[in-house]
Amino acid sequence: MFLKKAPVLKGVFFFGHALEFGRDPLNFLLKLQNNYERIAQLRIVYLKVYLLVNAEDIKYVLQENSKSFVKGRAYRVLGQVLGNGILTSHGEFWHRQRKLAQPAFYKQRLALLVDIMNDETMTLVKRWEATLQQENGSTTLPMTKEMMKATLLIVTKSLFGTGIDPNKIAHISQDIDTLNEILSMQMRTPVRFPMWVPTKTNQRFKAASERLDAVIQEIISTRRNALESNPEAQFDDLLQMLITAKDEETGEQMTDKQLRDEIVTLFIAGHETTAMAMSWAMYLLAQHPEIVQKMRREAQEVLGEHLPNFENIRQLTYTSQVVNEVLRLYPPAWAISRQVMEDQKIGEYLIPAKEQVFFCPYLLHRNKAYWTNPEEFNPDNFLPERIKQRPSYSYLPFGGGPRLCIGNNFALMEMQVMLALLVKHFDFEKMENVIPDPQITLKPKGNMPIKVSMTSEF
Numbered sequence: 001m002f003l004k005k006a007p008v009l010k011g012v013f014f015f016g017h018a019l020e021f022g023r024d025p026l027n028f029l030l031k032l033q034n035n036y037e038r039i040a041q042l043r044i045v046y047l048k049v050y051l052l053v054n055a056e057d058i059k060y061v062l063q064e065n066s067k068s069f070v071k072g073r074a075y076r077v078l079g080q081v082l083g084n085g086i087l088t089s090h091g092e093f094w095h096r097q098r099k100l101a102q103p104a105f106y107k108q109r110l111a112l113l114v115d116i117m118n119d120e121t122m123t124l125v126k127r128w129e130a131t132l133q134q135e136n137g138s139t140t141l142p143m144t145k146e147m148m149k150a151t152l153l154i155v156t157k158s159l160f161g162t163g164i165d166p167n168k169i170a171h172i173s174q175d176i177d178t179l180n181e182i183l184s185m186q187m188r189t190p191v192r193f194p195m196w197v198p199t200k201t202n203q204r205f206k207a208a209s210e211r212l213d214a215v216i217q218e219i220i221s222t223r224r225n226a227l228e229s230n231p232e233a234q235f236d237d238l239l240q241m242l243i244t245a246k247d248e249e250t251g252e253q254m255t256d257k258q259l260r261d262e263i264v265t266l267f268i269a270g271h272e273t274t275a276m277a278m279s280w281a282m283y284l285l286a287q288h289p290e291i292v293q294k295m296r297r298e299a300q301e302v303l304g305e306h307l308p309n310f311e312n313i314r315q316l317t318y319t320s321q322v323v324n325e326v327l328r329l330y331p332p333a334w335a336i337s338r339q340v341m342e343d344q345k346i347g348e349y350l351i352p353a354k355e356q357v358f359f360c361p362y363l364l365h366r367n368k369a370y371w372t373n374p375e376e377f378n379p380d381n382f383l384p385e386r387i388k389q390r391p392s393y394s395y396l397p398f399g400g401g402p403r404l405c406i407g408n409n410f411a412l413m414e415m416q417v418m419l420a421l422l423v424k425h426f427d428f429e430k431m432e433n434v435i436p437d438p439q440i441t442l443k444p445k446g447n448m449p450i451k452v453s454m455t456s457e458f
Protein backbone atom coordinates (compact mmCIF):
# COMPACT_ATOMS: atom_id res chain seq x y z
CA MET A 1 0.00 0.00 0.00
CA PHE A 2 1.26 3.47 -0.89
CA LEU A 3 1.78 5.52 2.25
CA LYS A 4 1.49 9.29 2.34
CA LYS A 5 3.83 11.70 4.06
CA ALA A 6 2.29 13.20 7.18
CA PRO A 7 1.15 16.81 6.59
CA VAL A 8 3.97 19.24 7.36
CA LEU A 9 3.40 22.54 9.01
CA LYS A 10 5.37 25.35 7.37
CA GLY A 11 8.26 26.32 9.62
CA VAL A 12 11.02 28.94 9.45
CA PHE A 13 14.49 28.43 7.97
CA PHE A 14 16.85 26.35 10.16
CA PHE A 15 14.79 26.52 13.36
CA GLY A 16 11.67 24.89 11.89
CA HIS A 17 9.00 25.29 14.57
CA ALA A 18 11.43 25.61 17.49
CA LEU A 19 10.75 29.30 18.09
CA GLU A 20 6.97 29.15 17.95
CA PHE A 21 6.94 25.96 20.01
CA GLY A 22 9.41 27.40 22.52
CA ARG A 23 7.39 30.60 23.02
CA ASP A 24 4.08 28.95 23.91
CA PRO A 25 4.08 25.17 23.48
CA LEU A 26 0.53 24.51 24.65
CA ASN A 27 -1.17 27.06 22.43
CA PHE A 28 1.00 26.13 19.48
CA LEU A 29 0.00 22.47 19.87
CA LEU A 30 -3.67 23.31 20.45
CA LYS A 31 -3.59 25.17 17.14
CA LEU A 32 -2.16 22.08 15.46
CA GLN A 33 -4.81 19.86 17.01
CA ASN A 34 -7.52 22.17 15.71
CA ASN A 35 -6.07 22.20 12.20
CA TYR A 36 -5.03 18.61 11.65
CA GLU A 37 -7.46 15.75 12.01
CA ARG A 38 -5.07 12.94 12.67
CA ILE A 39 -1.38 13.71 12.48
CA ALA A 40 0.93 16.70 11.99
CA GLN A 41 4.64 16.76 11.33
CA LEU A 42 6.82 19.44 12.87
CA ARG A 43 10.51 20.15 13.02
CA ILE A 44 12.55 21.41 15.96
CA VAL A 45 15.84 22.36 14.23
CA TYR A 46 16.89 18.92 12.84
CA LEU A 47 14.51 16.86 14.93
CA LYS A 48 11.34 15.69 13.16
CA VAL A 49 8.40 14.82 15.39
CA TYR A 50 4.89 13.67 14.61
CA LEU A 51 1.97 14.79 16.75
CA LEU A 52 -0.84 12.23 17.08
CA VAL A 53 -4.31 13.59 17.71
CA ASN A 54 -6.67 10.59 17.67
CA ALA A 55 -7.41 8.33 20.62
CA GLU A 56 -7.39 5.28 18.29
CA ASP A 57 -3.91 6.06 16.94
CA ILE A 58 -2.59 6.67 20.44
CA LYS A 59 -3.99 3.32 21.52
CA TYR A 60 -2.21 1.70 18.57
CA VAL A 61 1.12 3.22 19.67
CA LEU A 62 0.83 2.61 23.42
CA GLN A 63 -0.95 -0.69 23.44
CA GLU A 64 -1.65 -2.55 20.21
CA ASN A 65 1.81 -2.11 18.69
CA SER A 66 3.76 -1.00 21.75
CA LYS A 67 6.82 -3.12 20.92
CA SER A 68 7.46 -1.08 17.76
CA PHE A 69 7.21 2.27 19.57
CA VAL A 70 9.91 2.52 22.24
CA LYS A 71 10.99 5.25 24.62
CA GLY A 72 13.17 7.63 22.63
CA ARG A 73 15.01 10.91 22.92
CA ALA A 74 13.08 12.47 25.83
CA TYR A 75 13.74 9.40 27.95
CA ARG A 76 17.44 9.40 27.06
CA VAL A 77 17.54 12.96 28.41
CA LEU A 78 15.76 11.82 31.61
CA GLY A 79 18.11 8.81 31.82
CA GLN A 80 20.98 11.16 32.73
CA VAL A 81 19.38 11.37 36.18
CA LEU A 82 17.11 8.33 36.35
CA GLY A 83 19.67 5.90 34.90
CA ASN A 84 18.20 2.69 33.51
CA GLY A 85 15.15 2.58 35.77
CA ILE A 86 11.60 1.41 35.00
CA LEU A 87 10.62 4.70 33.38
CA THR A 88 13.56 4.94 30.99
CA SER A 89 14.56 1.33 30.17
CA HIS A 90 13.01 -0.97 27.58
CA GLY A 91 12.88 -4.53 26.27
CA GLU A 92 13.64 -7.54 28.43
CA PHE A 93 15.43 -5.48 31.08
CA TRP A 94 12.43 -3.20 31.58
CA HIS A 95 10.10 -6.20 31.70
CA ARG A 96 12.12 -7.86 34.45
CA GLN A 97 12.43 -4.68 36.52
CA ARG A 98 8.71 -3.93 36.20
CA LYS A 99 7.89 -7.47 37.32
CA LEU A 100 10.16 -7.07 40.35
CA ALA A 101 8.73 -3.71 41.36
CA GLN A 102 5.05 -4.36 40.57
CA PRO A 103 4.17 -6.18 43.84
CA ALA A 104 5.18 -3.04 45.75
CA PHE A 105 2.13 -1.39 44.17
CA TYR A 106 -0.43 -4.15 44.73
CA LYS A 107 -3.57 -3.00 46.51
CA GLN A 108 -2.76 -4.77 49.78
CA ARG A 109 0.63 -2.99 49.89
CA LEU A 110 -0.94 0.37 49.12
CA ALA A 111 -3.43 -0.17 51.93
CA LEU A 112 -0.47 -0.01 54.33
CA LEU A 113 0.48 3.43 53.02
CA VAL A 114 -2.81 5.18 53.82
CA ASP A 115 -1.56 5.94 57.34
CA ILE A 116 1.53 7.71 56.00
CA MET A 117 -0.69 9.81 53.71
CA ASN A 118 -3.03 10.61 56.62
CA ASP A 119 -0.15 11.54 58.95
CA GLU A 120 1.56 13.85 56.48
CA THR A 121 -1.72 15.53 55.47
CA MET A 122 -2.66 16.08 59.12
CA THR A 123 0.79 17.59 59.76
CA LEU A 124 0.02 19.99 56.93
CA VAL A 125 -3.46 20.72 58.34
CA LYS A 126 -2.00 21.47 61.80
CA ARG A 127 0.68 23.72 60.32
CA TRP A 128 -1.88 25.68 58.29
CA GLU A 129 -4.20 25.94 61.33
CA ALA A 130 -1.36 27.36 63.42
CA THR A 131 -0.62 29.97 60.74
CA LEU A 132 -4.31 30.87 60.46
CA GLN A 133 -4.54 31.40 64.19
CA GLN A 134 -1.63 33.81 64.07
CA GLU A 135 -3.04 35.64 61.08
CA ASN A 136 -6.65 36.23 62.11
CA GLY A 137 -8.24 33.34 60.26
CA SER A 138 -6.91 33.58 56.73
CA THR A 139 -3.60 33.49 54.97
CA THR A 140 -2.21 33.31 51.44
CA LEU A 141 0.04 30.32 50.78
CA PRO A 142 2.35 29.48 47.87
CA MET A 143 0.44 26.30 46.99
CA THR A 144 3.04 24.66 44.76
CA LYS A 145 5.67 24.84 47.49
CA GLU A 146 3.25 23.54 50.11
CA MET A 147 2.28 20.59 47.95
CA MET A 148 5.88 19.77 47.00
CA LYS A 149 6.79 19.61 50.70
CA ALA A 150 3.88 17.32 51.54
CA THR A 151 4.23 14.91 48.60
CA LEU A 152 8.00 14.70 49.09
CA LEU A 153 7.48 13.55 52.68
CA ILE A 154 4.77 11.07 51.64
CA VAL A 155 6.90 9.47 48.93
CA THR A 156 9.97 9.45 51.19
CA LYS A 157 8.19 7.65 54.01
CA SER A 158 6.45 5.27 51.60
CA LEU A 159 9.72 4.38 49.91
CA PHE A 160 12.16 4.40 52.80
CA GLY A 161 10.02 4.03 55.93
CA THR A 162 9.55 6.43 58.77
CA GLY A 163 13.11 6.10 60.11
CA ILE A 164 14.59 8.49 57.58
CA ASP A 165 15.52 12.02 58.57
CA PRO A 166 13.12 14.29 56.62
CA ASN A 167 15.68 17.11 56.75
CA LYS A 168 18.08 15.05 54.71
CA ILE A 169 15.44 14.70 52.03
CA ALA A 170 14.29 18.33 52.18
CA HIS A 171 17.94 19.19 51.65
CA ILE A 172 18.05 17.46 48.24
CA SER A 173 14.73 18.88 47.13
CA GLN A 174 16.55 21.95 45.78
CA ASP A 175 18.87 19.64 43.82
CA ILE A 176 15.89 17.83 42.30
CA ASP A 177 14.52 21.21 41.19
CA THR A 178 17.85 22.06 39.56
CA LEU A 179 17.99 18.73 37.74
CA ASN A 180 14.39 19.12 36.57
CA GLU A 181 15.05 22.60 35.26
CA ILE A 182 18.16 21.54 33.32
CA LEU A 183 16.61 18.37 31.88
CA SER A 184 13.57 20.33 30.82
CA MET A 185 15.78 22.81 28.98
CA GLN A 186 17.67 19.97 27.27
CA MET A 187 14.42 18.39 26.09
CA ARG A 188 13.42 21.54 24.26
CA THR A 189 16.78 22.29 22.67
CA PRO A 190 18.24 19.56 20.52
CA VAL A 191 21.59 21.40 20.28
CA ARG A 192 23.68 21.59 23.44
CA PHE A 193 27.17 21.16 24.83
CA PRO A 194 28.06 17.58 25.85
CA MET A 195 28.25 16.96 29.61
CA TRP A 196 32.06 16.90 29.68
CA VAL A 197 32.26 20.58 28.63
CA PRO A 198 32.51 22.52 31.92
CA THR A 199 29.74 25.05 31.21
CA LYS A 200 28.02 26.61 34.21
CA THR A 201 24.86 24.57 33.55
CA ASN A 202 26.81 21.31 33.24
CA GLN A 203 28.63 22.03 36.49
CA ARG A 204 25.36 22.78 38.32
CA PHE A 205 23.92 19.57 36.90
CA LYS A 206 26.89 17.49 37.99
CA ALA A 207 26.94 18.91 41.53
CA ALA A 208 23.19 18.38 42.02
CA SER A 209 23.37 14.79 40.65
CA GLU A 210 26.26 13.95 42.93
CA ARG A 211 24.45 15.21 46.03
CA LEU A 212 21.27 13.32 45.08
CA ASP A 213 23.25 10.12 44.48
CA ALA A 214 25.14 10.43 47.76
CA VAL A 215 21.90 10.62 49.77
CA ILE A 216 20.27 7.71 47.89
CA GLN A 217 23.44 5.58 48.20
CA GLU A 218 23.57 6.25 51.93
CA ILE A 219 19.93 5.19 52.32
CA ILE A 220 20.56 1.95 50.39
CA SER A 221 23.75 1.04 52.25
CA THR A 222 22.25 1.86 55.67
CA ARG A 223 19.40 -0.54 54.87
CA ARG A 224 21.72 -3.23 53.51
CA ASN A 225 23.84 -3.00 56.68
CA ALA A 226 20.77 -3.17 58.92
CA LEU A 227 19.61 -6.29 57.08
CA GLU A 228 23.05 -7.89 57.26
CA SER A 229 23.33 -7.38 60.99
CA ASN A 230 19.77 -8.60 61.55
CA PRO A 231 18.35 -10.68 58.65
CA GLU A 232 15.04 -11.05 60.53
CA ALA A 233 14.50 -7.28 60.65
CA GLN A 234 11.17 -6.19 59.12
CA PHE A 235 10.90 -2.90 57.30
CA ASP A 236 7.48 -2.28 55.81
CA ASP A 237 8.43 -0.07 52.89
CA LEU A 238 9.08 -0.11 49.15
CA LEU A 239 12.86 -0.07 49.58
CA GLN A 240 12.63 -3.34 51.48
CA MET A 241 10.47 -4.87 48.74
CA LEU A 242 12.89 -3.80 46.05
CA ILE A 243 15.97 -5.00 47.99
CA THR A 244 14.46 -8.41 48.66
CA ALA A 245 12.60 -8.83 45.32
CA LYS A 246 13.81 -11.90 43.41
CA ASP A 247 13.39 -12.77 39.76
CA GLU A 248 11.01 -15.77 39.73
CA GLU A 249 13.04 -17.69 37.13
CA THR A 250 16.65 -16.88 37.99
CA GLY A 251 16.34 -15.97 41.68
CA GLU A 252 18.50 -12.90 40.90
CA GLN A 253 18.18 -9.76 43.01
CA MET A 254 18.83 -6.14 42.03
CA THR A 255 22.39 -4.82 42.10
CA ASP A 256 23.14 -1.58 43.96
CA LYS A 257 23.17 0.29 40.62
CA GLN A 258 19.73 -1.09 39.65
CA LEU A 259 18.39 -0.29 43.09
CA ARG A 260 19.75 3.24 42.83
CA ASP A 261 18.10 3.76 39.44
CA GLU A 262 14.72 2.40 40.58
CA ILE A 263 14.75 4.34 43.84
CA VAL A 264 15.67 7.62 42.14
CA THR A 265 12.98 6.93 39.49
CA LEU A 266 10.24 6.24 42.01
CA PHE A 267 11.37 9.09 44.22
CA ILE A 268 11.34 11.68 41.42
CA ALA A 269 8.41 10.29 39.36
CA GLY A 270 6.47 9.81 42.56
CA HIS A 271 6.34 13.27 44.05
CA GLU A 272 6.57 16.10 41.54
CA THR A 273 3.74 14.74 39.40
CA THR A 274 1.45 14.42 42.43
CA ALA A 275 2.52 17.80 43.82
CA MET A 276 1.61 19.48 40.52
CA ALA A 277 -1.72 17.63 40.35
CA MET A 278 -2.51 18.68 43.93
CA SER A 279 -1.58 22.31 43.21
CA TRP A 280 -3.89 22.39 40.17
CA ALA A 281 -6.60 20.74 42.28
CA MET A 282 -6.31 23.56 44.82
CA TYR A 283 -6.41 26.15 42.04
CA LEU A 284 -9.59 24.70 40.55
CA LEU A 285 -11.28 24.19 43.93
CA ALA A 286 -10.42 27.77 44.91
CA GLN A 287 -12.69 28.83 42.02
CA HIS A 288 -15.49 26.34 42.73
CA PRO A 289 -16.75 26.57 46.33
CA GLU A 290 -19.87 24.58 45.32
CA ILE A 291 -17.67 21.60 44.41
CA VAL A 292 -15.71 21.97 47.66
CA GLN A 293 -19.02 21.89 49.54
CA LYS A 294 -20.07 18.68 47.81
CA MET A 295 -16.73 17.06 48.58
CA ARG A 296 -16.95 18.20 52.20
CA ARG A 297 -20.39 16.62 52.59
CA GLU A 298 -19.11 13.39 51.15
CA ALA A 299 -16.05 13.45 53.44
CA GLN A 300 -18.31 14.07 56.43
CA GLU A 301 -20.64 11.20 55.46
CA VAL A 302 -17.92 8.66 54.69
CA LEU A 303 -15.35 9.60 57.33
CA GLY A 304 -17.21 11.34 60.13
CA GLU A 305 -14.50 12.32 62.59
CA HIS A 306 -12.10 9.57 61.44
CA LEU A 307 -9.15 9.61 59.11
CA PRO A 308 -9.63 7.70 55.83
CA ASN A 309 -8.82 3.99 55.67
CA PHE A 310 -8.32 1.93 52.53
CA GLU A 311 -12.01 0.97 52.30
CA ASN A 312 -13.04 4.65 52.54
CA ILE A 313 -11.01 5.49 49.44
CA ARG A 314 -13.46 3.46 47.32
CA GLN A 315 -16.40 5.18 49.03
CA LEU A 316 -15.18 8.73 48.32
CA THR A 317 -16.66 8.56 44.82
CA TYR A 318 -17.25 12.25 44.23
CA THR A 319 -13.74 13.11 45.44
CA SER A 320 -12.44 10.52 42.99
CA GLN A 321 -14.39 12.22 40.15
CA VAL A 322 -12.84 15.54 41.18
CA VAL A 323 -9.34 14.03 41.11
CA ASN A 324 -9.93 12.60 37.62
CA GLU A 325 -11.27 15.91 36.38
CA VAL A 326 -8.24 17.79 37.74
CA LEU A 327 -5.97 15.33 35.92
CA ARG A 328 -8.00 15.88 32.75
CA LEU A 329 -7.58 19.66 32.70
CA TYR A 330 -4.03 19.74 34.03
CA PRO A 331 -2.35 16.39 33.36
CA PRO A 332 1.12 16.64 34.99
CA ALA A 333 2.53 14.35 32.26
CA TRP A 334 1.34 16.76 29.56
CA ALA A 335 3.24 15.14 26.67
CA ILE A 336 4.34 11.55 26.04
CA SER A 337 6.65 10.46 23.23
CA ARG A 338 7.92 7.31 21.54
CA GLN A 339 10.51 6.50 18.90
CA VAL A 340 9.70 4.16 16.02
CA MET A 341 12.10 1.26 15.56
CA GLU A 342 11.32 0.57 11.89
CA ASP A 343 9.11 2.29 9.31
CA GLN A 344 5.58 2.37 10.69
CA LYS A 345 2.22 3.42 9.40
CA ILE A 346 -0.42 5.38 11.19
CA GLY A 347 -3.49 4.97 9.00
CA GLU A 348 -2.38 6.01 5.53
CA TYR A 349 0.67 7.90 6.78
CA LEU A 350 4.28 6.77 6.94
CA ILE A 351 6.40 7.35 10.03
CA PRO A 352 9.98 6.62 8.96
CA ALA A 353 12.29 4.56 11.21
CA LYS A 354 14.01 6.43 14.07
CA GLU A 355 11.53 9.33 14.06
CA GLN A 356 9.68 10.44 17.17
CA VAL A 357 5.91 10.40 17.61
CA PHE A 358 4.22 12.11 20.50
CA PHE A 359 0.83 12.96 21.87
CA CYS A 360 -0.33 15.38 24.54
CA PRO A 361 -2.75 14.33 27.24
CA TYR A 362 -3.26 18.09 27.70
CA LEU A 363 -4.62 18.32 24.12
CA LEU A 364 -6.38 14.99 24.07
CA HIS A 365 -8.26 15.92 27.25
CA ARG A 366 -9.50 19.11 25.55
CA ASN A 367 -10.35 17.53 22.22
CA LYS A 368 -13.94 18.45 21.30
CA ALA A 369 -14.37 15.07 19.61
CA TYR A 370 -14.33 13.47 23.06
CA TRP A 371 -15.37 16.17 25.54
CA THR A 372 -18.28 18.60 25.67
CA ASN A 373 -17.25 22.04 26.97
CA PRO A 374 -13.69 20.83 27.47
CA GLU A 375 -12.50 24.01 29.23
CA GLU A 376 -15.10 23.70 31.98
CA PHE A 377 -14.15 22.09 35.34
CA ASN A 378 -16.89 19.50 35.66
CA PRO A 379 -16.36 16.41 37.84
CA ASP A 380 -19.55 14.92 36.30
CA ASN A 381 -17.43 14.12 33.26
CA PHE A 382 -16.39 11.12 35.34
CA LEU A 383 -19.81 9.76 36.17
CA PRO A 384 -19.70 6.04 35.21
CA GLU A 385 -22.23 6.46 32.38
CA ARG A 386 -20.19 9.32 30.84
CA ILE A 387 -16.95 7.34 31.04
CA LYS A 388 -18.62 4.52 29.08
CA GLN A 389 -19.50 6.89 26.22
CA ARG A 390 -15.88 7.84 25.49
CA PRO A 391 -13.18 5.82 23.73
CA SER A 392 -10.83 4.34 26.34
CA TYR A 393 -7.73 6.16 25.08
CA SER A 394 -9.32 9.62 25.18
CA TYR A 395 -8.22 10.04 28.81
CA LEU A 396 -4.59 9.22 29.58
CA PRO A 397 -3.17 11.08 32.60
CA PHE A 398 -1.15 7.97 33.47
CA GLY A 399 -0.35 6.83 29.92
CA GLY A 400 -1.55 3.41 28.79
CA GLY A 401 -0.64 -0.06 27.61
CA PRO A 402 2.20 -2.01 29.21
CA ARG A 403 4.02 1.22 30.20
CA LEU A 404 1.07 2.54 32.20
CA CYS A 405 2.25 4.47 35.27
CA ILE A 406 3.16 1.98 38.00
CA GLY A 407 2.23 4.53 40.67
CA ASN A 408 -1.25 5.44 39.35
CA ASN A 409 -3.20 3.92 42.26
CA PHE A 410 -0.69 5.32 44.75
CA ALA A 411 -1.16 8.82 43.30
CA LEU A 412 -4.96 8.61 43.07
CA MET A 413 -5.17 7.38 46.65
CA GLU A 414 -2.80 10.10 47.86
CA MET A 415 -4.82 12.82 46.14
CA GLN A 416 -8.11 11.50 47.51
CA VAL A 417 -6.76 11.34 51.06
CA MET A 418 -5.20 14.80 50.89
CA LEU A 419 -8.23 16.45 49.29
CA ALA A 420 -10.80 14.82 51.58
CA LEU A 421 -8.88 16.02 54.65
CA LEU A 422 -8.09 19.49 53.33
CA VAL A 423 -11.69 20.32 52.32
CA LYS A 424 -12.88 19.17 55.75
CA HIS A 425 -10.81 21.89 57.37
CA PHE A 426 -10.40 24.76 54.94
CA ASP A 427 -11.95 27.05 52.33
CA PHE A 428 -9.86 28.27 49.41
CA GLU A 429 -9.88 31.39 47.28
CA LYS A 430 -8.00 32.15 44.06
CA MET A 431 -5.69 35.17 44.34
CA GLU A 432 -4.53 35.51 40.75
CA ASN A 433 -4.82 33.87 37.34
CA VAL A 434 -2.24 31.15 36.94
CA ILE A 435 -1.16 29.79 33.58
CA PRO A 436 0.48 26.42 32.97
CA ASP A 437 4.19 26.23 32.27
CA PRO A 438 4.91 22.97 30.43
CA GLN A 439 8.29 21.81 31.68
CA ILE A 440 8.90 18.06 32.16
CA THR A 441 5.68 18.19 34.15
CA LEU A 442 2.88 20.72 33.74
CA LYS A 443 3.85 23.30 36.35
CA PRO A 444 2.05 26.49 37.21
CA LYS A 445 3.89 29.72 36.35
CA GLY A 446 4.82 31.21 39.71
CA ASN A 447 4.06 29.80 43.13
CA MET A 448 0.29 29.73 42.77
CA PRO A 449 -0.78 31.90 45.73
CA ILE A 450 -4.07 30.69 47.24
CA LYS A 451 -5.95 32.20 50.16
CA VAL A 452 -6.75 29.59 52.80
CA SER A 453 -9.20 30.09 55.68
CA MET A 454 -10.86 27.86 58.26
CA THR A 455 -14.17 26.55 57.01
CA SER A 456 -17.25 27.51 59.00
CA GLU A 457 -19.21 24.51 57.65
CA PHE A 458 -19.80 21.61 60.11
Ligand code: HEM
Nearest residue numbers: 086087269270273274277333397398399403405406407411
Ligand atom coordinates in the same frame (compact mmCIF):
# COMPACT_ATOMS: atom_id res chain seq x y z
C1 HEM B 1 -0.48 12.35 39.51
C2 HEM B 1 0.61 11.63 39.58
C3 HEM B 1 1.27 10.90 38.44
C4 HEM B 1 1.13 11.09 37.10
C5 HEM B 1 0.27 12.10 36.37
C6 HEM B 1 2.00 10.11 36.44
C7 HEM B 1 2.09 9.95 35.07
C8 HEM B 1 2.79 8.94 34.45
C9 HEM B 1 2.75 8.66 33.04
C10 HEM B 1 1.95 9.41 32.00
C11 HEM B 1 3.57 7.60 32.82
C12 HEM B 1 3.81 6.91 31.47
C13 HEM B 1 4.95 7.55 30.73
C14 HEM B 1 5.12 6.94 29.33
O1 HEM B 1 4.34 6.12 28.90
O2 HEM B 1 6.07 7.34 28.67
C15 HEM B 1 4.15 7.22 34.09
C16 HEM B 1 5.04 6.20 34.25
C17 HEM B 1 5.61 5.90 35.47
N1 HEM B 1 5.30 6.44 36.70
FE1 HEM B 1 3.89 7.83 37.06
N2 HEM B 1 2.63 9.39 37.40
C18 HEM B 1 2.21 9.82 38.64
C19 HEM B 1 2.59 9.32 39.86
C20 HEM B 1 3.53 8.34 40.05
C21 HEM B 1 3.91 7.81 41.32
C22 HEM B 1 3.29 8.22 42.67
C23 HEM B 1 4.92 6.91 41.09
C24 HEM B 1 5.69 6.07 42.07
C25 HEM B 1 5.65 6.13 43.37
C26 HEM B 1 5.14 6.87 39.65
C27 HEM B 1 6.08 6.10 39.01
C28 HEM B 1 6.11 5.87 37.65
C29 HEM B 1 6.99 4.91 37.01
C30 HEM B 1 8.05 4.06 37.68
C31 HEM B 1 6.67 4.92 35.64
C32 HEM B 1 7.29 4.06 34.53
C33 HEM B 1 6.41 2.83 34.29
C34 HEM B 1 6.91 1.93 33.16
O3 HEM B 1 7.39 2.45 32.16
O4 HEM B 1 6.78 0.71 33.30
N3 HEM B 1 4.28 7.75 39.06
N4 HEM B 1 3.65 8.05 35.07
